[in-house]
Amino acid sequence: GQNIDQPTEMTATEGAIVQINCTYQTSGFNGLFWYQQHAGEAPTFLSYNVLDGLEEKGRFSSFLSRSKGYSYLLLKELQMKDSASYLCAVRDSYGGATNKLIFGTGTLLAVQP
Amino acid sequence: EAGVVQSPRYKIIEKKQPVAFWCNPISGHNTLYWYRQNLGQGPELLIRYENEEAVDDSQLPKDRFSAERLKGVDSTLKIQPAELGDSAVYLCASSSGLAGNEQFFGPGTRLTVL
Numbered sequence: 001g002q003n004i005d006q007p008t009e010m011t012a013t014e015g016a017i018v019q020i021n022c023t024y025q026t027s028g029f030n031g032l033f034w035y036q037q038h039a040g041e042a043p044t045f046l047s048y049n050v051l052d053g054l055e056e057k058g059r060f061s062s063f064l065s066r067s068k069g070y071s072y073l074l075l076k077e078l079q080m081k082d083s084a085s086y087l088c089a090v091r092d093s094y095g096g097a098t099n100k101l102i103f104g105t106g107t108l109l110a111v112q113p
Numbered sequence: 114e115a116g117v118v119q120s121p122r123y124k125i126i127e128k129k130q131p132v133a134f135w136c137n138p139i140s141g142h143n144t145l146y147w148y149r150q151n152l153g154q155g156p157e158l159l160i161r162y163e164n165e166e167a168v169d170d171s172q173l174p175k176d177r178f179s180a181e182r183l184k185g186v187d188s189t190l191k192i193q194p195a196e197l198g199d200s201a202v203y204l205c206a207s208s209s210g211l212a213g214n215e216q217f218f219g220p221g222t223r224l225t226v227l
Contacts, residue, residue, distance in 0.1 A: 004155075033215060042117075042204060042218035043156065087155050100169060101216065103155030 002026050004104035006088050011110045012078055020073045020107045022088030030093035033101065034062050034073045037085045046086075047073070075109075083111045115139070117219030119205050125225045131193035134222045138186070138207030145182060146216060147190050148204040156204055162188065192224075200226045 003025045012018040024032070031050040035043035049055055049064035049071060061074040075082055085106040092100045118137040126132050138145050143164050148156035159178065161169040164185040173180065177196070182188040192199055202223050206216040 035218075042220050044218070045215040048215060089155070100158060100161065101156075103157070105153065105155050 002090075002092070002102050004088055004090060004102060006086075006104040006107045008105065009108045009110070011112060012075075014078055014080060014111055014113050016078050017074065017076050018078060018109065020075070020086050020088075020109065022071045022073070022104060024069050024071070024088070024090045024104075026090050026092055026102060028093035029066065029090060031091040032062075032064055032071050033089045033091065034060075034071075035087040035089060037087060037106065039084070043087055078111050080111050080113070083109060085109070117205055117207055117217055119203075119219035119222055121222055122220060123223050123225075125227065126195055127227050128197055129194040131191065132195050132224060133192075134190045134203050134205075134224075136188045136190070136205030136219060138188075138205070139217055142207035142209050142217070143185065144208045145188050146206040146208075147180060147188070148206065148218075150202045150204055150221070152201075159190070195224075195226045197226050200224055 006022045033048050034046040036046050037043040046060055047055055047062035049062050052064055052066055054063045059076045064071045085108045087106045088104040089101040092102055120135050145162040147159040149159055150156045160173045160180050162182045165182050178192055180190045202221040204221045205219045208214050208216045
């Protein structure tokens with residue numbers, strides 16, 4: 001079956017660092033994406049990992065371990081505008097579905113002053 | 114460059130009525146997706162098009178949902194008749210189809226069925 005788990009909610013303080021974890025069990029694997037979604041808006045792309053290791057992009061970093069079925073998104077120097085839902089999505093490769101994204105339920109992050 | 118365009122942004126209908134959503138993808142993107150997102154959940158794929166061909170519609174409730182992308186550019190998703198449980202945000206996304214390229218999402222249509 002297809003299963004992607006991430007915490008439902010997290011709270012962090014402005015200026016701090018927060019790590020959002022994602023574990024997955026999918027039929028196939030062809031990359032993992034993180035998206036940010038503000039309330040009432042469309043998801044926007046943050047990062048993409050297909051090989052093990054850390055990808056850094058400004059204040060955001062994403063890590064992948066394929067053997068463990070695990071990823072995390074690291075947000076540094078948190079700002080109030082980072083309050084949003086963070087969606088973990090796995091691109092399935094099973095049965096020729098070369099670009100099918102399976103999303104987790106999202107982690108709602110609240111950044112407090 | 115214009116992003117993915119969707120209309121309408123909001124729609125309120127009574128159950129058993131028909132409804133249609135329209136999407137215009139980013140120019141040059143040959144892959145188009147329709148997702149449904151329920152409150153507090155992640156998007157779920159309904160149908161994926163490669164140009165004008167529907168290559169994955171396994172999660173589209175075909176008894177009431179239909180979609181088309183006749184010229185391989187813009188697309189329409191229809192529900193007829195709508196049910197209370199269809200209330201959700203319907204997101205359209207597009208991608209260039211190349212490996213590693215992300216999907217770009219439109220603002221979505223928020224459907225409320227009364």
